[in-house]
Amino acid sequence: MNEYLQLEKFFTRMNALDHASAILSWDESVMMPAQSGVARAAAQSELHVIKHEILINPELLELLQKVEENASSLHLWEQANFREMKKIILRAHAVKKDLVEAYSLAASECQQAWRIMRGENNWKDFLPLFEKLLLLARAEAQQRSQTMGMTGYDCLLDQFSPGITSSEISKIFNQVKSFLPALTQEIIDHQKSDPSSTDLPPIPIHLQKNLGLSLIKNLGFDMSKGRLDTSHHPFCGGVPQDIRMTTRYNISNFMESMMGTMHETGHALYEQNLPTKWNHQPVGMARGMDIHESQSLFFENCIGRNKHFFKFLFPVLETHLFKGANIPSPQRIFNLFNTIKRSFIRVNADEVTYPMHIILRYEIESDLISGKLEAKDLPEVWDFKMQTYLGLSTKDDFKNGCMQDVHWPSGAFGYFPSYSLGSILASQLFYKIKQSDPNFVENLTQGNLNFIKGWLNDKIWSQGSLLTSQELIFSATGESLNPSYFKNYLKEKYLE
Amino acid sequence: MNEYLQLEKFFTRMNALDHASAILSWDESVMMPAQSGVARAAAQSELHVIKHEILINPELLELLQKVEENASSLHLWEQANFREMKKIILRAHAVKKDLVEAYSLAASECQQAWRIMRGENNWKDFLPLFEKLLLLARAEAQQRSQTMGMTGYDCLLDQFSPGITSSEISKIFNQVKSFLPALTQEIIDHQKSDPSSTDLPPIPIHLQKNLGLSLIKNLGFDMSKGRLDTSHHPFCGGVPQDIRMTTRYNISNFMESMMGTMHETGHALYEQNLPTKWNHQPVGMARGMDIHESQSLFFENCIGRNKHFFKFLFPVLETHLFKGANIPSPQRIFNLFNTIKRSFIRVNADEVTYPMHIILRYEIESDLISGKLEAKDLPEVWDFKMQTYLGLSTKDDFKNGCMQDVHWPSGAFGYFPSYSLGSILASQLFYKIKQSDPNFVENLTQGNLNFIKGWLNDKIWSQGSLLTSQELIFSATGESLNPSYFKNYLKEKYLE
Structure with missing residues (x-):
């Protein structure tokens, strides 16, 4: 067997560990x-740790070198696969085994403490655990930096949004900062003239469940290779061949489960439509969390809260939710779907204010990792x-402040930017x-998403990790990531 | 760190792979x-395969040897743990990696084909897959035999009922064969004089579920560390810290789910009460499938179908199942719980006829493995x-014949005897x-199982794999496994 095929076989095997971790993780939450x-x-x-130990087998480095010498004989997808393989293996070598173990343990302890202490608003007892974790995160970033020739924080970013650097993100986020606060105020002022929107009508959970199942089928989620369940925090997990979406239900706010389900369906459609042939290989995986979030936010916000799609959606809501009850006016529901309001909690934020939550976290975490900021000063900043x-x-x-998110307590530094890059x-x-x-x-008015899904499948989903993120964005849209589209999207939607 | 502790750490790590496989397996069925x-x-x-690869790391053999030299410095539990570690490592070395992979793949294919072809009564298309698997099973038995110095079939037995050999099983089973067919006829004749027992009343599934939950709590199953769900074939899976029992519901036969649940609870109590301190080590595991079945059959048959316990049980049935309906007579229900009848399907067999199903399979599988019998001749034999x-x-x-069980198609040769050794x-x-x-x-009449559970916990559950099976049986009962007890139990229960 030639060396490249040996590497493929190896990654098929590694994939089983990812499969196991993904299902165990779903099970833990559900x-x-x-x-x-x-x-x-x-x-x-x-x-x-087992995965890490297997990945740092010196034989792999020898295989990499041999394949490198004949890389030109590989076809396009194999070359891209090899590029991703190399990155994974070198990334594993970048961190010493002891640190991997210590970090994994500290993250597990910190996250478990967070689950209790957040509810108690208990920063004091949480801080020492978080300090311990942060020191290890810095050590990890530094070890990665030495191997990968990037700044420590860039190495962490690269795990979630591969190929984009902190300086590129800063440039994009600074553009957003330059227009978003004023635009937000303009939108809030504009919405004051809307007819006053009262609360959503209460909807029994079993009706919300039926609505969710109906919507995900309409969106094209394949129920023969996936499930929709309930968990405390909604997520899309599992593996491409077995996607596990979750949502949560609130009797007095059906929008939460409905929009949450549409969000996770965006993730799910991406995963279910990744190139089947490469499902067990690195090149067959989704391109990164930034691209992933672009899909979920596309289905939640660009579609789910769109005024044309709402013409299709409202009759569906009537059928599933409002039977026999007082039917609220479509305008009232639509306004509730798109009410803009500054608030404390990121996960509850609307699409207009959301990026400022992210920019805040991005600026803080890059300073935490570089050492400019200490854990104890976090609440003040x-x-x-x-x-x-x-x-x-x-x-x-x-x-409702710096303890609100699970990301840092679970050791995921460098993740947050992906949300706003995605949006x-x-x-x-x-x-x-x-x-x-x-x-x-x-098409939107009729709830016909075939063109949209065909386009996304062609340009994004079926591409797996064949291209780098930048190449993928450029090949799909004809240009680089450009925040002007976000600005214009918001202006057109909320002010015209 | 000394070598013994290195081995402990290693097995803690291996345990994570078992944890993953157990939960994935539950998930697959549920x-x-x-x-x-x-x-x-x-x-x-x-x-x-990953687990196997890790187990055959040559460093482990070196560690084994070093610990062996100082084994006398280990305390009792550590010595037993070391004995079990050694067995697991040597067992992994006994089979070549290629064969492990080929066997795992063939078993997976054969089992998947069986799931479809059994329903179609399609022996013809199943046979070639089964022949392929059998050849590999023989090869595996032979490789094991060379390393472990036992016959091939004894090596397979040893995976499920460690420490008992085919010649010991034959001796025990021959004793059973000497009395059971005549005793069965005697019991069937005796039951003819019973008042005729008609069918059980139909019971809605949600009532059966409530009964099951009530019973398992009463038996002492810890719901904070386990679940009861529904699957096509009932089983008890998961890990000691997270036990996953399943049952199946049949509206027209509540006995099936009820007795199935009591059976699985026997397994579950054993697992949940294994020594916590040793949960991640080989010595902390259940002693073997034969001992495991003794616990499940104890709770299902010796307790669940006992006439004294029935005095406690019937009012529970009344409360949960018969509300408002025509309440059947206690005697009628009790008779239905204990009706003896020769039948085709092992899993539906009663406690009297069950061992003949097992003896048949035991005799056949030992001949299949030794080569005395070929796969194609299986239906005739x-x-x-x-x-x-x-x-x-x-x-x-x-x-309803030789294709009825999943064991052989899934590659589990040597498993069947454990059922009857357990009974x-x-x-x-x-x-x-x-x-x-x-x-x-x-106590039984009052449904008070504290004495029984205390006794079993003391003698069996808390012992993990500290003793060999023979030592465990001897230390618990003062003698070796003795089929006379089974004979007397049946006589007393059904003929007196």
Whole structure:
């Protein structure tokens, strides 16, 4: 067997560990009994270490070198696969085994503490665990930096949004900062003239479930290779051949589960339509979390909250939710779907204010990793930036401030930017698709997403990791990631 | 770190792979979407190979040798743990990697074909896949035999019922064969004089579910560390810290789910009460499938179908199942719980006829592995033995004959004897506990199982794999496994 095929076989094997971790992780959130968490966390951590140990086998480096010498004989997808393989293997070598173990353990401890202490608004007892984790995160970033020739924080970013650097992100985010605060105020002022929107009507959970199942089928989610369940925090997990979406239900706010489900369906469609032939190989995986978020936010915001699609959506809501009840006016529901308001909690933020939550986190985490900022000063900086960017104070309110997200306590530094990179890309894709489809408005009005899905499948989903992110964005849209599309999307949607 | 502790750490790590496989396996039966099976089977098979690859690392043999030299410095549990570690590592070395992979793949293919072809009664298309698997099973048995110095079939037995050999099993089973066919006829004749028992009343599934949950709590199953769900074939899976029991519901036969649940609870109590301190080590695991079955059959048959316990049970049934309906007479229900009848399907067989199903399979599989019998001759031999042992013909009825069980198609040769070894041990344990508890009848009548559970916890559950099976049985009951107890148990229960 030639060396390249040996590497393919190796990654097929590695893929089984990812498969296991993904299903265990879903199970932990959806099925696992209350007292089984310690054993599960230990098992997951050990699987992580096993994977790392296998990846740092010196034989792999020899294989890499041999394939490198004959790389020109590989066809296009194999070459891209080899590029991704190399990155994974070198990335594994970048961090010493002891540190991998220590980091995995510290993240597990910190996350478990967070689950309890966030509810208690208990920053004081959380801080030492977070400090310990941060020191290890810095050490990891530094070890990666030495091998990969990038800054430490860029190495962390690269795990989630491969190929984009902090200086590129800063440039994009600074553009967003230059227009978004004023635009937000303009939109909020504009919405004051809207007819006053009262609360959504209460909807029993079983009706919301039926609505969700109906919508995901309409969007094209393949139920023979996936499930929709309930969890505390919605997510899309599993593996491409077995996608596990979750949502959560709130009787007094059906929008939450509905939009959450549309969001996760965006992730799910991407995963279910990745190139089947390469499902077990690195090149067959989704391109990164930034591209992933562009898909989920596209389906949640660009489609789910679109005024044309709403003409299709409202009758579906009537059928599933409003039977026999007082039917609220379509305008009232639509307004509720698109009400803009500055708020404390990122996951509840609307599409207009959301990027400022991300920019805040991005600026803080890059300083935490570089050492410019210490963990103990986090609440103060958070409060300052919240006041500056969103006009809200989180002083002494850790629960709704710097303790609100699971990302840092679970060790995921460098993840946050992907949300807003995704949301910018979503608006860019939305514009390009609109330009390409002569029947765009009519299709949306009829809930016919075939053109959109065909376009996304062609340009994004079926491409897996064949291209780099930049190449993918350029080949799909004809230009680089450009925040002007986001600005224009918001202006057109909210002010025209 | 000394070498023994290195081995412990290693097995803690291996345990994570077992944890993953166990939960994935539960998920496959309970949660997985219809079309995700191929990817799951591949992942499970790869995990199996990964585990094998890690176990055959030559460093482990060096560690074993170093610990061996200082084994006397280990305390009792460590010594036993080391004995089990050694067995696992040497067992992994016994089979070549290529064969492990080929066997895992062939078993996966054969099992998937079986799932379809059994329903079609399609022996013809199943045979070539089964022949391929059998050849590999023989090769595996032979490779094991060379390393472990036992016959090939004994090596396979040892995976499920460690420490017992084919010649010991033959001796025990021959004793059973000497009394059971005549005793069965005697019991059937005796039951003819019973008042005729008609069908069980139909019971809605949600009521059966509530009954099951009530019973498992009463038996002491810890719901904070386990679940009860529904699957096509009932089983008890998961890990000691997270036990996943399943059952199946049949509206027209509540006994099936109820007794199935009591059976799985026997397995679950054993797992949940294994020594916590050793949960991740080989010595902390259940002693073997024969001991495991003794626990499940104890709770299903010795308790669940016991006339004294029935005095407690019937009011529970009334509360949960018969509300508002015509309440059947207790005697009628009790008789239905204990009706003896020769039948085709092992999993539906009663406790009296069950061992003949097992003896048949034991005799056949040992001949299949030794080469005395070929796969193509299986239907004929099956039919002949069914006629001899149970007076029933399975000619051309593969579905209800030699294709009825998943064990062989999934590659589990050597498993079947554990069921009947367990049932014999259950009656021996039942006798000893009855002797030890002065309030035995009263306790059973009140549904108070504290004495029984205390005894089993003390003698069996808390022992993990500290002792060999023979030592465990001897230390618990004061003698070796003795089929006379089974004979006397049946006579007393059905003829007195």
